Amino acid sequence: KQEVTQIPAALSVPEGENLVLNCSFTDSAIYNLQWFRQDPGKGLTSLLLIQSSQREQTSGRLNASLDKSSGRSTLYIAASQPGDSATYLCAVGLSPKFYFGSGTKLNVKP
Amino acid sequence: NAGVTQTPKFRILKIGQSMTLQCTQDMNHNYMYWYRQDPGMGLKLIYYSVGAGITDKGEVPNGYNVSRSTTEDFPLRLELAAPSQTSVYFCASSYSPGSPDTQYFGPGTRLTVL
Numbered sequence: 001k002q003e004v005t006q007i008p009a010a011l012s013v014p015e016g017e018n019l020v021l022n023c024s025f026t027d028s029a030i031y032n033l034q035w036f037r038q039d040p041g042k043g044l045t046s047l048l049l050i051q052s053s054q055r056e057q058t059s060g061r062l063n064a065s066l067d068k069s070s071g072r073s074t075l076y077i078a079a080s081q082p083g084d085s086a087t088y089l090c091a092v093g094l095s096p097k098f099y100f101g102s103g104t105k106l107n108v109k110p
Numbered sequence: 111n112a113g114v115t116q117t118p119k120f121r122i123l124k125i126g127q128s129m130t131l132q133c134t135q136d137m138n139h140n141y142m143y144w145y146r147q148d149p150g151m152g153l154k155l156i157y158y159s160v161g162a163g164i165t166d167k168g169e170v171p172n173g174y175n176v177s178r179s180t181t182e183d184f185p186l187r188l189e190l191a192a193p194s195q196t197s198v199y200f201c202a203s204s205y206s207p208g209s210p211d212t213q214y215f216g217p218g219t220r221l222t223v224l
Contacts, residue, residue, distance in 0.1 A: 004152070034213060043200060044153075044215040089152060091213070096141060096160050096206070097168065098213060100152035 002027045002094050006101035013080055014109050021075040021104045023090035028068045032093040035064050035075050037086045038103070044089065048075070080108045112136055116201050116216035123191040123223045131186040131219050133201030141204040142184040143213070144168075144176065146197040153200065159184055160206070191223045 003026040013019055023033070032051045036044040048057045048064040050073070056065040063076040073090060087103040117132045135142065140161045145153040145168075155168030159178040173195060175187040184203075188195060201216040 006152075032211070036215075043217045044202075044213075046212050046214070049212045091153075097155055097158060098143070100145075100154075102150070102152040 002030075002092055002099040004090060004092050004099050004101040006088075006090060006104050008104060009102070010105040010107070012107040012109065015080060015082060017080050017108075019077050019080055019106070021077070021088050021106070023073040023075070023092075023101055025071045025073075025092045025099070027092075027094060028071050029094065030068065030092050031095045033064075033066055033073050034091045034093065034098070035062075035073075036089045036091065038089060039086050047088075077106075080106075082108045082110050084108050114201055114203055114214050114216035116199075116219050118219060119217065120220045121222070123188075123221065125191060125193065125223060127191050128187070128189050129191070131188070131199055131201075131221075133184045133186065133216060134182050135184075135201075135203040135214070136182065137203060137205070137214065138181060139203035139205050139214075140181065141206045142178065143202045143204070144174075144184070144186045145200045145202065146170065146195075147200060147218075148197050156186065156199075188221075193223050195221065196223045197221060 034049045035047045050066040061078040087105045089103045091098045091100045114135045143158045144156040157176040159165045199219045202213045
């Protein structure tokens with residue numbers, strides 16, 4: 001069974017800081033890995049999707065990397081802003097299912 | 111193009127009651143999913159469907175049933191509601207050209223069982 005772990009569970013940083021969120025998974029035979037953002041009381045918004053054949057994806061200030069052999073992915077957020085405060089979840093695609101981590105709650109202080 | 115819609119947004123049930131959570135997507139996606147999210151936790155897969163007429167269990171299917179008679183709709187049925195089913199329920203869909211692609215989520219249904 002696929003186990004997905006996200007560390008840290010919570011993170012508080014001052015505005016402007018660069019930060020890294022971590023996601024690890026136990027079964028490396030994945031199809032893809034997706035990072036989501038969840039605001040309080042809201043649904044999930046997709047940020048980045050990395051296919052198993054890719055090493056990284058970038059969107060604006062976000063960069064996600066994937067290392068299948070070590071079972072790890074990182075989400076790098078550059079120049080963090082208070083508007084980035086949310087919970088970030090990773091989901092590992094092991095067709096046809098997805099397995100979610102429990103998320104990292106990020107607080108960016110003005 | 112509304113994406114994934116869910117109804118109702120909120121619901122309070124008494125123990126033993128039944129209800130159906132509705133989910134509709136207008137993106138012609140063949141894969142659809144139901145998840146539950148308990149406070150401070152990630153999402154757990156309840157049921158999923160890879161196409162009309164095809165459904166299968168996820169990690170936590172007990173106490174729930176699903177059907178998929180059309181590509182667009184994937185309702186989740188709760189029979190004999192229990193307090194342990196208090197949670198936020200999310201429906202998602204995904205296009206699958208060989209493997210599931212980006213998931214799109216509905217806004218969720220917040221269910222309380224008293």
